[in-house]
Amino acid sequence: MTDAALYAEADRLFARKKLLAFGLPAVVLIYLAYIFFAFDIPGLAERARLDNARTLLSDIWSYKTRVAQDNRTGTVEVAIEGERKGEYAPGTEPDWVRIAGTGTRIDLGDGHIVSFAPTGGFTYAMPGRDPIVARLDGRSVVSNVTDAPDWISASRTRFQVETSHGRVSLTRNRTELFRYFPGWELFFFTLDSPYHGASVSQLFGDRIDPARANLSGAWHDFWNNAMWRHSDVAWALFETVLMAFLGTFGAAFIALPLAFLAAKNFTPLGALRFGARRCFDFLRGIDGLIWTIVLSRAFGPGPMTGALAILLTDTGSFGKLFSEALENVDGKQIEGLTSTGARPVQRYRFGVIPQIIPVLVSQVLYYLESNTRSATIIGAITGGGIGLLLTQAMITQKDWEEVSYYIILIVLMVMAMDSLSGWLRRKLIRGV
Amino acid sequence: MTDTSADTAAIRDGYMQQARRKRLYGGIILLVFVALMASGFRLADDRNAGGFWSGLPNVFDFPADVIADTWPKLNQLPGHMAYFFPALMETINIAAVSTLIGAGFAMVLSMLSTRGLARWPRLIPVFRRAMDIMRAVPEIVIALVLIFVLGGGPMPAMIAIAFHTAGALGKLFSEVNENADLKPVEGLQSVGATWLQRMWLGVVPQVSPNYLSYALLRFEINIRASAILGFVGAGGIGYELRNAMSWGKGRFDEAAAIFLLLFITIVIFDQLSSHVRNLMIAKRERGRA
Structure with a gap:
């Protein structure tokens, strides 16, 4: 080649590199710009519900106690999260709530004091400001606030004051107060358990409940906690892992013999090979979502449906992976065995299986980890395992502390499966 | 003897x-x-x-219902498929953008967590842990929370998938990085290149074929994920499928069109990504020989 030709060649190469170096980012940028408008990102600010985000965030790290007065009967209930399961029995209310026939007095701290009138209405006294008084006048709600700041919302039917110390509202039927505290108050014991509020040293001390030993009683009350349902959650986690386990290993068992049919060096018959491969493609192509829908129609929601959906999708994936591994086996070992007069079964057992086991085991274990995640997702769609609990908690749109608890558990579960599969992989493959 | x-x-x-x-x-x-x-x-x-x-x-009742509903209206099927095509595009777009963005973050995270390349070697365990956590969060969790805050639509799905992708690809990328030759990096360092320049000019050219092959595999996985997230309310073909399913028995012809679209798409991208990966492996082996 002459020098000129070499130069031309080099120039051409440079030009191509230059085009690639600038063209590729440009294409990506243009695509992102298209997405920016196709996904209506400018309109996101309008659609976003920042108040939702705020309730979500505050709910995650805090709990609220609700004091509610029925304005017709004058009865007052105090309950954590406003739920029946978290209700304080009469006479056991926290000391910042003082219930009396003449009116309930609630001390929110720092001089913020709210008094409920027995027939409806409240007075909110706070430092550095005249008390806010709201009362019922016939069918409408009236107050002494004329020029409402933005933390007070007033209408004819509802009056609400929201400060950093709590939220008080008055409607015709109800006078209601929410006070926020950090933490998850009922996480260990609900209020009806004698162990609620007991310290760890008390648990190891004298019997709190004379009928039961402390540790077993505490465990029983914790495990059957009606608010956080620890036993149900543990079952749900187990179900999710079970789905992943059954789906992954079931798929491996089914895919292994089929993979021989799809491998070029074991099935010389082209039609059979083609059939097996298209079968794998079909199983893989019908996504887990569609399998889940089809199967849940036949079997109903539950772990079996999830396990089968994973099994069917992964039979396709494993079939492809295993048959590729089989096509890469070294023929020499098989030849050697043949020369000693081994029968076909023995040739497979001692010539092929030992070669593909490491590939097989590592793939299956990789899938076990990723299927734990899939099982959560499938559970959320069809209803089973921790995915179901998560969607249930989300639908209420107020149990965000439970949602965050489940998310933490899911993350821990997947990470545990990840380390387990990594550990097994190292252990088994070194051993083989 | x-x-x-x-x-x-x-x-x-x-x-x-x-x-x-x-x-x-x-x-x-x-x-x-x-x-x-x-x-x-x-x-x-x-x-x-x-x-x-x-x-x-x-098991076959539902598929039989779908086929029975579709068969008399077979002539409408192409129309349905054309009607749902934009929704399919949205699903694919969600997958593509989240793969792009996720891969971008994964690149940075993987370099920050590879010994020899890291900008702050002491923080390697921190970045590794972060990637583990990102990888462990199922997309649906983030998507559902974001749907509550941002409303339905493609954004929650995109963010959720990108988050997970960054963690998943980050781990694979950092395995690739560990095999990268450090000599170009040292050479660049000796002439005073910044960390970003060392990575971009010294490492990326070596590892980009492997990155690309992993990203393609991830793209295919993400198409499936974005279809599923649509089903829980995040736009795209999954959302349409949910609506079509809710019409109930006797009107499953739309669902059939969506099943078909989804199936064809997944098969196409599955074959495409394995074809491209095989091409790349062949090219690498030729380069080695």
């Missing part, structure tokens, strides 16, 4: 004993495993709403 034959006999006996014991252990492990699987299936069956054996005859 007799001595040696006795020795060989002893050795052979020892070997046979060992082999028998190994076979026994293998058999026991296999047996335990099979028992575990069987009891697991029994347990799963018990906790399922409908039993396996009672449901088995009904």
Whole structure:
């Protein structure tokens, strides 16, 4: 080649590199710009519900106690999260709530004091400001606030004051107060358990409940906690892992013999090979979502449906992976065995299986980890395992502390499966 | 002479004993495993709403319904498919953008967590842990929370998938980085290149084919994920599928069109990504030879 030709060649190469170096980012940028408008990102600010985000965030790290007065009967209930399961029995209310026939007095701290009138209405006294008084006048709600700041919302039917110390509202039927505290108050014991509020040293001390030993009683009350349902959650986690386990290993068992049919060096018959491969493609192509829908129609929601959906999708994936591994086996070992007069079964057992086991085991274990995640997702769609609990908690749109608890558990579960599969992989493959 | 034959006999006996014991252990492990699987299936069956054996005859009921609803209106099927095509595009776009963005973050994270390349070597465990957590969060979790805050639409799905992708690809990328040759990096450092320049000019050219192949695989996985997220309310073909399913029996023809679209898309991208990866492997081997 002459020098000129070499130069031309080099120039051409440079030009191509230059085009690639600038063209590729440009294409990506243009695509992102298209997405920016196709996904209506400018309109996101309008659609976003920042108040939702705020309730979500505050709910995650805090709990609220609700004091509610029925304005017709004058009865007052105090309950954590406003739920029946978290209700304080009469006479056991926290000391910042003082219930009396003449009116309930609630001390929110720092001089913020709210008094409920027995027939409806409240007075909110706070430092550095005249008390806010709201009362019922016939069918409408009236107050002494004329020029409402933005933390007070007033209408004819509802009056609400929201400060950093709590939220008080008055409607015709109800006078209601929410006070926020950090933490998850009922996480260990609900209020009806004698162990609620007991310290760890008390648990190891004298019997709190004379009928039961402390540790077993505490465990029983914790495990059957009606608010956080620890036993149900543990079952749900187990179900999710079970789905992943059954789906992954079931798929491996089914895919292994089929993979021989799809491998070029074991099935010389082209039609059979083609059939097996298209079968794998079909199983893989019908996504887990569609399998889940089809199967849940036949079997109903539950772990079996999830396990089968994973099994069917992964039979396709494993079939492809295993048959590729089989096509890469070294023929020499098989030849050697043949020369000693081994029968076909023995040739497979001692010539092929030992070669593909490491590939097989590592793939299956990789899938076990990723299927734990899939099982959560499938559970959320069809209803089973921790995915179901998560969607249930989300639908209420107020149990965000439970949602965050489940998310933490899911993350821990997947990470545990990840380390387990990594550990097994190292252990088994070194051993083989 | 007799001595040696006795020795060989002893050795052979020892070997046979060992082999028998190994076979026994293998058999026991296999047996335990099979028992575990069987009891697991029994347990799963018990906790399922409908039993396996009672449901088995009904497996084909739903596909049969779908086909029965579609067959008389077969001429409408192409129309339905054309109608749902924009939704399919949205699903694919979600997958593509989240793969792009996720891969971008994964690149940075992987370099920050590879020994020899990291900007702050002390923080390597922190970035690794962060990637583990990102990888462990299922997309649906983030998507559902974001749907609550941002409303329905493609954004929650995109963010959720990108988050997960960054963690998943980050781990794979950092495995690739570990095999990268450090000489170009050292050379760049000796002429005073910044960390960003060292990575971009010294590492990326070496590892980009492997990055691309992993990203393609991820893209295919993300298409499936974005279809699923649509089903829980995040736009795209999954959302349309949910609506079509809710029409109920007798009107499954739209659902059939969506099933078909989804199936074709997944098969196309599955074949495409494996084809491209095979091409790249072949190219690499040619380069090596």
